[in-house]
Amino acid sequence: MRQPALDAALVSLLACALWLGNAGEISARKVESDVPQRVDDLQSLEVKAEPINDFIYKIEGEGAMFLINTREGSVLVDTGVASEQSADQKQAVRELATGPIRKIVVTHAHADHAGGLPAWQEEIDAGAEFIGHHRYAYMARLQDEPLPYFKRRFHVLYPTRVSLEDEPPRPYWNMRPAREVYPGSDYEFELGGVRFVVIAPENGGEGEDGILLWLPESRVLFTGDLFGTLYPMFPNLYTVRGEKYRDPLDYVDALDLVLELKPEVIAHTHFRVIEGEEYIRESVTRMRDAVQYVWDETVKGMNAGKTVWELMRDIQLPEHLQLSQGHGKVSWSVRATWEIIAGWYYYDTIANLYHVPPTAIHRDVVEMVGGADALAARARTYLAKGQPLEAIRLLDIAAGNETKAVLNARIEAVEKLIAEAKSGLSNYSEIGLLEADLRASRQLLAGR
Numbered sequence: 001m002r003q004p005a006l007d008a009a010l011v012s013l014l015a016c017a018l019w020l021g022n023a024g025e026i027s028a029r030k031v032e033s034d035v036p037q038r039v040d041d042l043q044s045l046e047v048k049a050e051p052i053n054d055f056i057y058k059i060e061g062e063g064a065m066f067l068i069n070t071r072e073g074s075v076l077v078d079t080g081v082a083s084e085q086s087a088d089q090k091q092a093v094r095e096l097a098t099g100p101i102r103k104i105v106v107t108h109a110h111a112d113h114a115g116g117l118p119a120w121q122e123e124i125d126a127g128a129e130f131i132g133h134h135r136y137a138y139m140a141r142l143q144d145e146p147l148p149y150f151k152r153r154f155h156v157l158y159p160t161r162v163s164l165e166d167e168p169p170r171p172y173w174n175m176r177p178a179r180e181v182y183p184g185s186d187y188e189f190e191l192g193g194v195r196f197v198v199i200a201p202e203n204g205g206e207g208e209d210g211i212l213l214w215l216p217e218s219r220v221l222f223t224g225d226l227f228g229t230l231y232p233m234f235p236n237l238y239t240v241r242g243e244k245y246r247d248p249l250d251y252v253d254a255l256d257l258v259l260e261l262k263p264e265v266i267a268h269t270h271f272r273v274i275e276g277e278e279y280i281r282e283s284v285t286r287m288r289d290a291v292q293y294v295w296d297e298t299v300k301g302m303n304a305g306k307t308v309w310e311l312m313r314d315i316q317l318p319e320h321l322q323l324s325q326g327h328g329k330v331s332w333s334v335r336a337t338w339e340i341i342a343g344w345y346y347y348d349t350i351a352n353l354y355h356v357p358p359t360a361i362h363r364d365v366v367e368m369v370g371g372a373d374a375l376a377a378r379a380r381t382y383l384a385k386g387q388p389l390e391a392i393r394l395l396d397i398a399a400g401n402e403t404k405a406v407l408n409a410r411i412e413a414v415e416k417l418i419a420e421a422k423s424g425l426s427n428y429s430e431i432g433l434l435e436a437d438l439r440a441s442r443q444l445l446a447g448r
């Protein structure tokens with residue numbers, strides 16, 4: 001690994017200074033423009049230590065971790081991913097820690113935060129206290145038990161990073177925090193003259209087990225994935241990767257909690273360290289108000305008798321609440337909000353109360369129209385009108401019976417959607433899924 005060299009520290013400070021210098025004028029759009037690279041970059045970061053101030057370091061990696069030094073030992077925040085990086089991150093901590101590891105705060109049970117936990121078993125056995133949200137064990141079960149199912153989904157989205165091979169159990173999901181922190185009951189401790197407050201929001205960020213670590217004297221807040229990958233962004237209230245919906249009302253409460261603290265620094269796992277009380281207040285307020293807006297508009301639309309599809313199309317953030325949708329996406333959050341409120345039955349057709357799927361009669365439709373090529377021809381009329389989504393719906397009817405014409409029309413429709421996604425919101429997951437669909441069609445076509 002690279003040593004925490006002076007130039008790295010300078011680069012980091014310079015980056016912060018540039019960020020701060022522009023903070024007042026940075027619009028969401030400016031942040032949006034570099035989103036695709038950023039989310040990609042965040043998944044291939046090398047291990048590198050950078051100071052945040054004179055006693056806190058960020059140890060960069062696919063999942064970053066933080067080291068907080070005091071004169072009576074050190075505190076870790078998060079543990080990175082379970083990979084070769086664990087050893088490099090641990091080595092960096094060894095070089096920079098001014099004393100034994102006394103506490104290990106794991107912000108939530110995601111693999112890029114808790115994955116490196118087993119590398120610290122020795123320190124835990126020697127008395128380091130593993131601190132987590134009381135929902136850590138619950139969220140770990142939700143990821144661990146359906147893992148084969150989830151891996152098939154992850155593989156579509158991250159084909160080079162997630163293999164379909166069987167893997168040994170992930171021990172960090174069976175490790176239970178020695179100290180479980182509950183909402184409304186902060187865990188406060190003092191170490192070497194530094195005060196620490198561990199706060200458990202009801203449902204903070206990417207999972208019900210998100211916790212925050214607050215250093216009141218230096219006004220640094222460690223947020224794990226409360227803010228997701230980018231900053232500021234519309235939160236990922238539904239990740240298409242697959243996970244339980246994240247509750248918008250609880251998220252608003254968690255952001256209010258952050259605003260009450262008035263942090264000067266947000267030690268953010270997946271993005272730059274964010275600095276500046278005023279900028280943080282303004283950007284967190286915008287995120288909170290944007291989520292509240294989407295909630296309000298969804299409820300209003302439901303009460304007015306709109307369909308979920310209409311609301312996915314119509315609800316847009318107003319100009320003053322614009323945020324990056326590079327990770328979280330408003331239309332998907334609208335649907336998640338709807339389903340949090342009402343569940344999966346839309347009162348659209350009683351057929352959905354039973355087990356026969358819409359696809360059960362697709363073969364009949366193909367036969368009735370005289371073959372899949374007729375669907376492709378009609379799909380092309382939609383493509384000509386600039387309506388690739390209608391084209392995709394038609395072509396879906398031919399799934400399993402694709403002809404060359406169907407595949408070529410589909411490729412054209414999906415290419416159009418990819419171009420729109422890239423020049424529009426640049427949502428990382430949307431682009432990833434569209435590209436996976438495109439690869440599948442090309443593969444099928446190559447086999448014809």
Ligand SMILES: [Zn+2]
Nearest residue numbers: 110112113225
């Ligand atoms: Zn993360």
